[in-house]
Amino acid sequence: MRRSIHLSGLALGAVLSLAAPLAMAWGPLGHSIVADLAQRQLSPEASAEVQRLLAPDHTRQLADIASWPDMIQDDPGQAGLWQQTRRQHYINFGSADCRYVPERDCRGGQCVVAGLQHYVEVLSDRKLPDAQRLQALKFVVHFVGDEHQPLHDGYRDDKGGNAYQVQFDGRGSNLHRVWDSGLLGTRHLGWQAYADKLAAEGPLGAPDVNAAGVERYAAWAEASCRITRDQGVYPAGHVIEASYVTSRLPIAEQQLRIAGRHLAEVLNESLGTAGGKP
Numbered sequence: 001m002r003r004s005i006h007l008s009g010l011a012l013g014a015v016l017s018l019a020a021p022l023a024m025a026w027g028p029l030g031h032s033i034v035a036d037l038a039q040r041q042l043s044p045e046a047s048a049e050v051q052r053l054l055a056p057d058h059t060r061q062l063a064d065i066a067s068w069p070d071m072i073q074d075d076p077g078q079a080g081l082w083q084q085t086r087r088q089h090y091i092n093f094g095s096a097d098c099r100y101v102p103e104r105d106c107r108g109g110q111c112v113v114a115g116l117q118h119y120v121e122v123l124s125d126r127k128l129p130d131a132q133r134l135q136a137l138k139f140v141v142h143f144v145g146d147e148h149q150p151l152h153d154g155y156r157d158d159k160g161g162n163a164y165q166v167q168f169d170g171r172g173s174n175l176h177r178v179w180d181s182g183l184l185g186t187r188h189l190g191w192q193a194y195a196d197k198l199a200a201e202g203p204l205g206a207p208d209v210n211a212a213g214v215e216r217y218a219a220w221a222e223a224s225c226r227i228t229r230d231q232g233v234y235p236a237g238h239v240i241e242a243s244y245v246t247s248r249l250p251i252a253e254q255q256l257r258i259a260g261r262h263l264a265e266v267l268n269e270s271l272g273t274a275g276g277k278p
């Protein structure tokens with residue numbers, strides 16, 4: 001049986017009892033929140049283009065397509081695309097200096113930085129077929145979200161926390177999974193209510209990255225890695241205590257908000273009147 005945490009994220013108790021393979025992403029809750037926060041910040045031009053591209057999928061909400069790049073792992077018809085993209089949901093830094101070295105950390109373009117660069121280029125190219133650009137939109141929405149989950153930018157030696165076993169909520173889990181969905185699940189909110197709550201917290205004070213294109217995506221990865229390294233993501237032991245949830249949940253939520261803003265920036269540039277290729 002091959003089950004994924006991403007498809008089961010709403011049922012936290014069930015998820016934590018599964019002997020799931022490596023977790024690959026924020027769960028659906030986190031991805032939908034990031035997508036929704038971004039959609040609220042789109043320019044009129046970008047918003048109209050998003051609506052036009054989404055129309056064949058019979059939705060108007062980016063939240064509805066945000067987890068698709070994870071869901072294709074269970075679709076035999078998309079096996080090739082999954083194999084091609086599955087290592088682009090994350091980046092493993094080879095050392096604790098959190099400095100992006102492409103030839104070390106992204107060989108063959110197999111990391112989230114390169115994946116994002118590729119799909120932003122496709123999305124921005126208005127000469128390409130709409131179906132191809134819609135698929136690219138799904139990857140861009142997803143990869144920006146993933147890149148802001150700190151353990152998607154962690155260390156190779158423990159596979160971004162997947163190999164760090166923990167006890168959480170009375171069950172066996174791993175640290176990556178706790179950050180994908182466990183922490184956020186403790187709020188017991190649906191994605192829309194959760195996004196409303198975060199949007200109501202006012203403007204973000206975090207500094208923005210002063211870079212463009214692939215350098216910007218690399219800087220986001222480095223910033224996430226520094227959170228993993230410096231902000232107590234790794235607990236002292238292997239039991240996730242209530243105090244850990246209380247102190248780390250705000251970090252996860254801040255990352256959702258930053259991801260939402262960054263995603264809106266990318267989409268506004270790619271799909272606004274000034275963005276895209278002629």
Ligand SMILES: [Zn+2]
Nearest residue numbers: 024025089146
């Ligand atoms: Zn993912």
